[in-house]
Amino acid sequence: MSSRLNYGKTFLLGFGFFGVSVIWGVYNAFVPIFLSEKFDVAPVLIGIFMTLDNIAALFIQPPVGAWSDRLRTPLGRRIPFIIIGAPLTALAFGLIPVASIIPLFVACTSTTLLSAALWRTPVVALMPDITPPRFARRQTASSTSWAESAPSSHCRPAACCTR
Numbered sequence: 001m002s003s004r005l006n007y008g009k010t011f012l013l014g015f016g017f018f019g020v021s022v023i024w025g026v027y028n029a030f031v032p033i034f035l036s037e038k039f040d041v042a043p044v045l046i047g048i049f050m051t052l053d054n055i056a057a058l059f060i061q062p063p064v065g066a067w068s069d070r071l072r073t074p075l076g077r078r079i080p081f082i083i084i085g086a087p088l089t090a091l092a093f094g095l096i097p098v099a100s101i102i103p104l105f106v107a108c109t110s111t112t113l114l115s116a117a118l119w120r121t122p123v124v125a126l127m128p129d130i131t132p133p134r135f136a137r138r139q140t141a142s143s144t145s146w147a148e149s150a151p152s153s154h155c156r157p158a159a160c161c162t163r
Contacts, residue, residue, distance in 0.1 A: 003132050003134075004132070005131065005132060005135040006130065009130050010127075010130070010131065013123070013126060013127055013130065016082065016086075016123040016126075017123065017124075017127075019086070020116065020120050020123065023089065023093055023112070023116060024053075024116075026093075027053075027093070027096075027109075027112065028050065030096075030097070031049075031050065031096070031109060032046050032050060034096070034097070034105065035049060035105075038105075039102050039105065049109075052110075052113060053113045053116075053117075056113050056114060056117050057117050057120075060114065060117040060118065061117055061120060061121045062121075064081065064117070064118055064121050064122065065121040065122070065125060068081055068121065068122040068125060069125070076129075077122075077129070078122035078123070078125055078126040078129065079122075079126075081118055081119045081121075081122040082119045082122055082123060082126075084115075084118070084119070085115045085116065085118040085119025085120075085122075086119050088111065088115040088118075089111075089112055089115040089116045089119065092108050092109075092111035092112040092115060093108075093112045095108045096108045096109060096112065
């Protein structure tokens with residue numbers, strides 16, 4: 001590892017943090033609206049549905065993180081998860097608004113949640129892998145700033161479910 005901070009890699013990887021934050025912000029803001037207005041789902045069921053990503057993350061992210069720590073490929077330890085998970089998340093996420101029947105909607109949201117859980121931990125773990133220890137604080141501040149500039153920190157989805 002170089003003793004210098006690679007600003008290009010840090011900036012590029014910051015887009016990973018930003019992308020995850022944007023997806024969660026938009027997902028949390030609009031999925032309750034779709035469930036309520038498009039499919040006429042009761043608010044209590046919307047609340048249950050919206051907790052599924054947290055439950056999935058609780059059971060998926062730790063094993064995926066451990067797996068990415070042990071994995072050795074020509075692309076590195078973390079990159080294969082990102083290469084597979086990010087496009088799958090983007091595709092499923094993009095199909096959520098056009099899903100016209102509840103089974104398709106649930107399939108799209110479930111795929112979004114599961115695939116995002118697959119690559120989120122490796123993205124977070126990749127930053128310390130590419131950052132020399134003496135720059136860790138600066139890198140953490142940089143990636144946190146990226147994530148906080150995403151809409152997830154500004155969207156308040158609970159307001160969407162109450163009238």
